[in-house]
Each structure stands twice: as C-alpha cells, then as structure tokens.
Amino acid sequence: MPKETTKTTKRKAAVKTEKAPKAKAKKDPKAPKRALSAYMFFSQDWRERIKAENPDAGFGEIGKLLGAKWKELDESEKKPYIEQAARDKARAEQEKTDYDGRKAHDSAGSGDGDDDDE
DNA sequence: TCGGTGATTGTTCGT
DNA sequence: ACGAACAATCACCGA
Numbered sequence: 001m002p003k004e005t006t007k008t009t010k011r012k013a014a015v016k017t018e019k020a021p022k023a024k025a026k027k028d029p030k031a032p033k034r035a036l037s038a039y040m041f042f043s044q045d046w047r048e049r050i051k052a053e054n055p056d057a058g059f060g061e062i063g064k065l066l067g068a069k070w071k072e073l074d075e076s077e078k079k080p081y082i083e084q085a086a087r088d089k090a091r092a093e094q095e096k097t098d099y100d101g102r103k104a105h106d107s108a109g110s111g112d113g114d115d116d117d118e
Numbered sequence: 119t120c121g122g123t124g125a126t127t128g129t130t131c132g133t
Numbered sequence: 134a135c136g137a138a139c140a141a142t143c144a145c146c147g148a
Contacts, residue, residue, distance in 0.1 A: 035143080037141040
C-alpha cells in the first residue's frame with residue numbers, strides 16, 4: 001500500500017502557485033517544473049461537462065463533482081487522460097534534460113537567464 | 119538499493 | 134490576483 005500521505009506530503013502548505021512575479025525561495029533555480037497530472041487533462045475535458053450538468057455548481061461543488069466523476073471513470077476512461085499526462089511527462093522529462101544539460105556545462109554565472117525574478 | 123518528500127499542475131468561482 | 138478543495142504524479146535526492 002502506498003503509504004497514504006497521512007501526514008506526509010502536507011498538501012496545501014506553502015500554497016501559492018506562483019502568480020506574483022515577486023521573489024521566491026525554491027530549491028532549483030530554474031526548476032523545469034514537473035509534468036501535469038492526469039487530473040489536469042481530465043479536468044480540461046470535463047470542466048465543461050461538469051458545468052454543463054452542474055451550471056449551478058460553484059467551485060466547491062464542481063471540484064468535488066470532478067473528483068467524484070474522475071474516480072467513477074474506468075481506467076479506460078482515464079486512460080486517454082493518463083496518456084496525455086504521460087505525454088506531458090515526456091515533455092517535463094526533456095525539460096529537465098535541457099535544464100540538467102545546460103547547467104551541466106557549468107556556465108558559472110554565464111549571463112544566460114539566471115533564474116530569479118524575471 | 120530503496121524509500122518518502124516535496125514540488126508541481128490545472129479547473130472553477132468569488133471578492 | 135489569489136486562494137482553496139479535488140486528484141495525480143513521480144522525479145529527485147539522500148542514506
């Protein structure tokens with residue numbers, strides 16, 4: 001069993017999706033960001049459907065509705081979304097590949113876009 | 119070698 | 134502008 005995140009992976013702790021172009025303290029300077037999640041693609045395709053069947057549903061309702069439907073779907077239903085997630089994963093993979101490769105050359109300060117606020 | 123941790127991603131809606 | 138439930142993820146690093 002996948003150790004439920006009982007208390008680990010304290011979700012919603014730091015919060016903030018980084019919308020403000022202001023300072024930030026993370027580990028990697030250019031963090032190539034990870035890949036999206038199947039839920040991301042799933043919501044992109046379902047968000048309209050949810051609202052279509054729940055025009056009265058607000059954020060809280062839709063959110064729960066989405067999650068509920070997501071779990072209702074069969075693996076075959078999620079498959080397409082998972083595939084998209086897998087696709088994005090490859091994207092992120094290359095991202096880091098370049099990110100890792102770029103710094104690998106060690107540009108020691110090379111002006112090249114040096115992280116931080118931009 | 120193995121584990122778990124944290125970081126991230128996107129939606130909606132409101133004020 | 135951002136925040137918050139909803140869910141997946143899964144690459145990363147260290148010991």
